[in-house]
Amino acid sequence: MPATLFEKYGGFGSVSRIVMTFYDKVLDSEDIGDFFDDVDMTRLIDHQTKFISYLLGGPISYSEERLRRTHATLDLNNEDFDEIARLLRETLVEHKFDPGDIKSVMREIEARRSAILSTGAP
Amino acid sequence: MSITAINQQLLRAIGVGIAVVGSKDLQVLFQNGPFSDWFGKPDAAAALTDLLPDIDIEKLRAEIEDQGRFTGEVSVKMKRRTLVIALTVSPAEEQDFLVVECQNITRIRELESMIESYSSMVERNTRELEREKERVERLLLNLMPRSVYEEFKTFGVVTPQLYESVSVVMLDFVGFTKFSSEHDPTVTLGELNDIFTAFDRIAEQFGCERIKTIGDAYLAVAGMPEPSPDHMRAVANCAVRFIRYLERRNQSHQHKWLARVGLGTGPAVGSVVGIQKYVYDVFGSAVNLAARLQEFANPMCVVAPDAMKEFLVDEFHLEDLGKREIRSFGEMRLMRVNPGVELAHRARQF
Numbered sequence: 001m002p003a004t005l006f007e008k009y010g011g012f013g014s015v016s017r018i019v020m021t022f023y024d025k026v027l028d029s030e031d032i033g034d035f036f037d038d039v040d041m042t043r044l045i046d047h048q049t050k051f052i053s054y055l056l057g058g059p060i061s062y063s064e065e066r067l068r069r070t071h072a073t074l075d076l077n078n079e080d081f082d083e084i085a086r087l088l089r090e091t092l093v094e095h096k097f098d099p100g101d102i103k104s105v106m107r108e109i110e111a112r113r114s115a116i117l118s119t120g121a122p
Numbered sequence: 123m124s125i126t127a128i129n130q131q132l133l134r135a136i137g138v139g140i141a142v143v144g145s146k147d148l149q150v151l152f153q154n155g156p157f158s159d160w161f162g163k164p165d166a167a168a169a170l171t172d173l174l175p176d177i178d179i180e181k182l183r184a185e186i187e188d189q190g191r192f193t194g195e196v197s198v199k200m201k202r203r204t205l206v207i208a209l210t211v212s213p214a215e216e217q218d219f220l221v222v223e224c225q226n227i228t229r230i231r232e233l234e235s236m237i238e239s240y241s242s243m244v245e246r247n248t249r250e251l252e253r254e255k256e257r258v259e260r261l262l263l264n265l266m267p268r269s270v271y272e273e274f275k276t277f278g279v280v281t282p283q284l285y286e287s288v289s290v291v292m293l294d295f296v297g298f299t300k301f302s303s304e305h306d307p308t309v310t311l312g313e314l315n316d317i318f319t320a321f322d323r324i325a326e327q328f329g330c331e332r333i334k335t336i337g338d339a340y341l342a343v344a345g346m347p348e349p350s351p352d353h354m355r356a357v358a359n360c361a362v363r364f365i366r367y368l369e370r371r372n373q374s375h376q377h378k379w380l381a382r383v384g385l386g387t388g389p390a391v392g393s394v395v396g397i398q399k400y401v402y403d404v405f406g407s408a409v410n411l412a413a414r415l416q417e418f419a420n421p422m423c424v425v426a427p428d429a430m431k432e433f434l435v436d437e438f439h440l441e442d443l444g445k446r447e448i449r450s451f452g453e454m455r456l457m458r459v460n461p462g463v464e465l466a467h468r469a470r471q472f
Contacts, residue, residue: 019236027202034202041203046235050239060243
């Protein structure tokens with residue numbers, strides 16, 4: 001079985017730093033930071049830790065249904081999604097991910113675009 | 123530069139928020155940059171209570187009185203981030219001031235929640251692995267007896283073991299090939315599944331262990347891997363109940379099943395066979411004998427070697443079948459095993 005990115009980049013020790021960088025970037029973003037004005041820090045960190053661990057193949061499963069529920073009330077659009085994806089890419093570059101690995105992570109997140117952008121309405 | 127000026131400069135430069143307040147009126151006399159960043163710059167006559175409305179002043183005074191210092195935490199919303207600031211308020215030595223020290227512990231709190239999030243993830247995973255392990259164990263226990271599984275788990279191998287004296291019951295359906303050619307395979311399988319599940323329960327109840335099914339044949343043993351002095355009676359008890367179960371089932375089910383049952387007794391070897399595909403199996407004359415005698419049985423009858431007679435005579439109704447030539451066993455006296463008076467009587471009650 002090939003090692004997951006989660007293992008390749010040093011397990012939770014490194015992923016925790018990635019999550020922290022990403023968390024800061026998201027909160028500091030002029031474009032999308034507003035979405036987090038009233039979000040509880042603990043919840044946001046919990047979500048990001050689990051989601052990034054999941055994207056990297058860490059020890060968690062994160063269903064599309066859960067993604068959908070988490071984002072349903074936010075009314076996000078494609079530009080917001082692109083911005084978050086850009087911030088994630090930037091984070092991974094800063095943490096010296098291989099270009100190939102960044103590509104595959106971006107593919108993973110792109111595959112969930114519709115779930116994340118879904119408003120929960122049928 | 124005076125000492126006071128240097129001190130003030132120093133206090134301004136550090137990352138810790140510092141304020142000095144009068145101990146009676148709590149009027150802010152001095153505050154450094156970080157303190158202002160977090161709690162704002164007060165007007166001339168502002169008191170600590172204006173800057174930190176969440177602080178319980180009664181408690182603050184009481185703690186300073188009791189313990190010489192007050193510690194607490196306050197949250198400050200800065201832009202969209204909630205900062206967590208740890209406060210320590212202590213009186214300045216021999217002065218009428220209180221010194222308020224503030225540390226930004228937001229990152230620590232953030233990391234704490236991350237660790238919590240991660241450990242919940244890992245704990246959940248561990249629980250799932252535990253469940254998975256149990257599932258695998260249950261599966262393996264279906265393939266081999268528990269004592270064999272324990273040996274397998276501990277040593278990675280199972281040594282073939284010879285049991286001097288065991289008994290075997292072998293059951294085979296009459297007309298199974300015909301039935302399976304005339305019915306959908308799922309129907310056949312459903313029937314077998316239903317019947318074999320019932321047989322498993324009967325076997326367990328009477329101290330037998332199902333070893334395998336080969337197509338429509340059902341093979342169970344008694345006396346191994348746990349030796350038991352009662353192994354002959356165990357297989358005979360199973361055998362007559364298998365038949366009785368089928369008789370009763372036939373009364374209410376669409377498909378009627380007839381079976382022949384053979385009993386055998388003697389030595390057998392039990393072991394796991396194979397490396398990738400584990401199968402616990404038994405070999406030996408007891409097994410071969412049961413298979414041969416089953417062929418001699420009339421439908422819905424149980425045939426056993428005469429050698430089992432003395433062990434079964436008390437409990438079962440035995441009919442002599444005379445001597446027969448058995449392939450690779452030679453001439454052997456056989457008998458038919460029927461339920462004893464007591465069992466037959468009880469069977470009629472239901």
